[in-house]
Amino acid sequence: MIAVTGRPGHPAGGRQRTAAPRAHPALAGRLGVPPVPATFVRRARLADRLTRGVREHPLVLVDGPAGAGKTLLVCDWVRSSPPPRPPAWLTVEAEDNTPAVFWHDFGQALRAAGALPRAVGTARRAAPAGRPPRHLAAGLGLRQDPVVVVLDEFERITDPEVATGLDHLLRHCGGMLRLVLVSRNEPLLPLHRYRAADEITEIRAADLAFSAEETSALLTRHGLSLSGADVRVLTGRTEGWAAGLRLWALAAARSPDCGQYLKEFEAGHSTIADFLLAEVLDTQPAETRDLLLRTSILDRIHPALADALTGGAGAERILDELARANAFVTPLNGPWYRQHPLFAEILRVHLRARHPGLPPELHLTAARWLRQAGLPQDALRHAVAADRWDLAAGWFAAGPAVDQFLSSTGPGRSAALFDDMPAGLEGPSAELIRAARALAAGDCAAGTAHLDRATAGLVAAEDDAPARLTAAVLRLVAARLTGSAPGAEEAARTADRLRRAVPADPAREHQALPVRLFTDLAAVRLWSGEPGAARSALLAAVAEAPGTEHPERYEPLALLALVELLGGAVGPAERRARQALAEAGTWEAEDSGRAAIAHLVLAWIALERGDPATARSHARRVPAADAGEAQDGTAEKEGRPEGGGVLERDAPAVGPGPGGDPLGIVLDAVVRARLALRHGDPRRALAALAAAEHPGAAGEPSPWARGLIAPVAVEALVAAGDGRAAVDVLGAGGARGPGLALATARARLAAGDRGAAARALPRTPAGPPATVTRVLLLKAEVAAADGDDRTAGQLLARALATARPDRLRGPLLEAGPWLAAFLRRRPDLTAEHGWLPEPLRRPADPAPGAAEDAPPVEALSRREREVLERVAQLMSTQEVAADLQLSVNTVKTHLKSINRKLCTSRRTEAVRRARKLHLL
Incomplete structure (x- = not known):
């Protein structure tokens, strides 16, 4: 029998098994199941896998690095869920690495567990090579039920003959053996055959890692309490490594505030470091120790890069051996490996202590190797770590990475490195980085100043085409923010010319650049009132980004949706906008500033269809820059003019909005104002427009923006009862375009001048269906007010026919009470329009009879x-x-x-x- 020491409160507490009296005392200690500490956390998910494994498969492998909790897991399983007959247990020692000693000790473990019948004797002569003693196979074959044998610390068995014998025993015992191997590395058994035949259960390092819930339970056992967020941080930093968590808990128990201890914890100076250095690093040969120390600076290790850091040529072999031995080195995709992050952190401290001047040299070597290998972002990180800011700035400014500052999801990982760039660093590259940071923050003045200094420095370096290309791209970004069409066209031409001149090596390939150039150019063209030219540029941008996997595609799709919506193509606009949001969701950018246009387009369409709830839902997804503007359209009312200041003659009044992009700012203001009007709150609508007095950095007047804002501003003023202010908003100049003509007519009608209103409207309405519908409705209102019901009915019939294909209920709901009253008298007009809302389809009350x-x-x-x-x-x-x-x-x-x-x-x-x- 096996000696098992129970503990109070444990399911098996108090139960004793004694070793066979014939076993040598030294061996008897290795035949007993080790005790389980009181702080042990039982993990049912793993215990259940062990139970299923020994029931279904002849071989169970529990394989993980030092301190992964392998032995304690199996000990607890043996104690808390014993099979009908207790398993045999053998803790393997170095002397077991010879066949004769191993099989003697293996047989003693079986006898101690009562797993061999008494009639079975001992081996009288050595077994043939590669085979266990015959008496073991014969004895197991006489059993009625399988016996479980646990071999702990099996990594000590490196003799192929022992492994071959175990495999032979498993295959010739009549299915009466279940072998549980607990090891730091993969045993020499032919595991591929067991896997192919589905005869093995494997519990690997990833399975042994503690979850956040298990970490919390472990800390509770140690009398500690951390917040859920801190538990996740600790679990992530240790990657669930059991020994690391236990050692941290023991150290934290001596601190008055374990949460603060976690924030100040330095792995390199702790009991965890002592454990790993003793159990892993110090057990390795000198060549392996040197490789581990030097490669600890890397997030991931390529054998050729490791050779470059060590000056050797055997990194591939060493890394493979470390991975097989579970020595905190894990293989990744392809030829890459990585060290456990906590292990690497400790090694870096050890490296600095042993070789203070070596880390910068290693970082610089890694940076140059990674740059040559076509991994510019990794190269940048190591150049910064080497304190070579000049090198990092040059690489960054000359490559596509500078576009990270302008990403819709915020600065990328490499861009964030330059948060600490020295203020005194000079040169064109540093100025380009500062320009990109300023433009990303919407500071056009500072960005342009840095661009001017960078351009002056690049004059003397005419062959530096990559940096000049970056400067041209940033000029185009600045032109988009200011709304400068001439500046945008010139910058786009320069960037396109330089793009074709830049060598297409992997480190400089600007895959997203054409999409960005066409998109920014289209935005400026639309701002300048050239929707046709904008549409051509957007189609070119989408053509440059085929497939949904391109990270820059969703913004041109959203702008295309806007162009099509304003052109009257409601259905295509809706499809484009939804496609843009779907692709933005792929890149987790559906709520970003650059996806805002798609949400605003869908909100606009919902309003035109008389669905304000859906419109509000989309508007809430748009990032609001002004804290005074709530996303449901509420605004600060103090200090805001109710009428004046809504629209100046030469420039639209727009305010802060999504992403600092003037297009988005104006569209956001208009949608929110229209939502407020639909809610019956014209003052809130005026506040929404007044909050948009300065669209980002835009300095150029925009006929496009004026055409969007004027009709909404006039409608709000009319609804507020200020028809005179509505006329004043439009100024003395003649209105251009159907939208402004409609706004003029509404203002005149509100002022009581029906004749002027009729003259302001075009004889034959043209433009988007929503605008045509509104013009026809206004003409019908004037006719009805003049008592010409026949003409009014004809105009209403045309308006309904125009609105019907896209179900444009919004213009009809906005028309005012006169329309419902007129249609009640003329129910024949709505007979074929079941899509109309109920208030407009209700006939007049019939005469009593x-x-x-x-x-x-x-x-x-x-x-x-x-x-x-x-x-x-x-x-x-x-x-x-x-x-x-x-x-x-x-x-x-x-x-x-x-x-x-x-x-x-x-x-x-x-x-x-x-x-x-x-x-x-």
């Missing part, structure tokens, strides 16, 4: 009365169905029957008639 007072053609059933009673309470069809526990289709059938019996066509008519007939 026999038809109104006539009884129903058939009495209502009890269920129909119940349905009608709930409809009278303004319940929806779904609510009626839920209340009566009926299906929605059944409720609809009852409603049809009610309408038939009461000679009505709508539920509101049915309720009114039922009340008149005293049926409710």
Whole structure:
């Protein structure tokens, strides 16, 4: 029997098993199951895998690095969930690495567990090479049920003959052996055959890693308490390494504040460092120790890079051996490896202590190797770590990495490195980096100043095409922010010329550059009132980024959606916008400034369709830069003019908005103002427009922006009862375009001048369907006010036909109470337009008479009365169905029957008639 020491409170506490009296005392100690400490956290997910493994497979391998918790896991499993007969246990020692000693000790473990029948004797002569003693196979073959044998610390077995013998025993024991190997590395058994035959259960290092929940349980056992966020930090830093967590907990228990201890914890000076240095580093040959120390500066290790750092030629062999031995080196994709981050952190401290001047040299060597290998971002990090800012700035400014400052998701990893760039660093490259940072922050003045200094420095370096290309790209970005069309066109031409001149080596390939150039150029063209030219540039941008995997594609798609929406193509605009958001979601940028345009386009479309709830939902997804502007359209009301200052003559009044892009700022202001108007709050609409007085850095007047803002501003002023201010907003100049003509007519009509309103409207409306619908509605309103109902009816029929294809309910809902009143008198106009909202489809109340007072053609059933009673309470069809526990289709059938019996066509008519007939 095996001696098992129980502990109080443990499931197996108090139960004793004694070793066989014939075993040598030294061996008896290795046949007992080691004790489990009181702080041990039982992990059911792994214990269950062990139980299933020995039930289903002949071989179970528990394989992980030092301190991974392998032995304790199996010990707890043996103690808490013993099989019908207790397993045999053998802790392997170095002397077991010969066949004769190993098989003697293996047999003793089986006898101690009572796993061999008494009739089975001991081996009388040595077993043939590669085979276990025959008496073991024979004895196991006599069993009625399998025996489990645990071999702990099996990494000490390096003799192929022992491994071959174990494999032979597993295959010739009649299925009566279940072998559990606990090892730091893979055993020499032919694991590939066991895997192919599905005869092995493996619990590897990744499985042994503690989860955040298990880490929290371990800390509780140690009497410690950390917040959930700190537990995740600790688990991530140790990567769930069991020994690291236990050693940290023991050290933290001596601190009055374990949360603060975690923030100040230095792995290089701790008991964790002592453990790893003793258990891993010091056990390696000198050549391996040197490689581990020198490669600890790397996030990932390539054998050729390791050779460059060590000056040797055997890194590939050493790294492979370390990975196989679970020595805190893990293989990655391809030829790459990585060290456990906590191990690497400790080694870096050790490296600085032993060789103070060596780390900068290693970083510089790594930087140059990585740059040559076509990995510029990794190269930059090591150049900065080597304190070679001049080298890092030159590489960064000459490559595509400078575009990271302008990314929709914020500065990239390499861009963030330059947060600490010395203020005194001079030269064109440093100035280009400062220019990119300033432009990304929306500081056009500072960005342009840095660009001017960089350009002056590049004059003397005419062959430095990559840096000059970066300067041209940044000039185009500045032109987009200021709305300067001439500057944008010149910068785009220069950038395109230099792009073709830059050598296409992997370190400088500007894959996203053409998309960025066309997109920025299109934005400036649209701002300048050239939608056709903008559309051409956007189509070119999308063509440069085929496939949904391109990270720059969603912004030109969103701008295309905007161009198509303003051109009247509502359906294509909606599809483009949704596609843009889907692709932005792939890059986790659906809520970024550059995806804002797509949300705003969809909000605009929802408003045109009379769906303000959906419009608000999209508007809330747009980042708001002004804390005074809530995302539901609320605004600060103090100190804001109600009428004046909304729109100046030469420049639109726009304010801070998404991403500092003037296009987005204006569109955001207009959508929020229209939402406020739809909510019946013209003052809030005016505040939204007044908050947009300066669109980022834009200094150029925009006919595009004026055409968007003027109609909304006039509508808001008219709704606020200030028709005179609405006229003043437009100024004395003649309006251009259907939108401004419509705004002029509305202002004149609100001022009481119907003649001027009629003259302001085009004889034959043209433009987007929404604008044409609004023009026709306004002309019909003027005709109706003049008493010309016939003309008004004709114009309304045309307006309804224009709005019908895209279901543009918004212009009709915004038209005012006169439209509903007119349509009530002319229900024939809406007979073919079931898509209209209910208030516009309601006919005039019929004159009282026999038809109104006539009884129903058939009495209502009890269920129909119940349905009608709930409809009278303004319940929806779904609510009626839920209340009566009926299906929605059944409720609809009852409603049809009610309408038939009461000679009505709508539920509101049915309720009114039922009340008149005293049926409710």
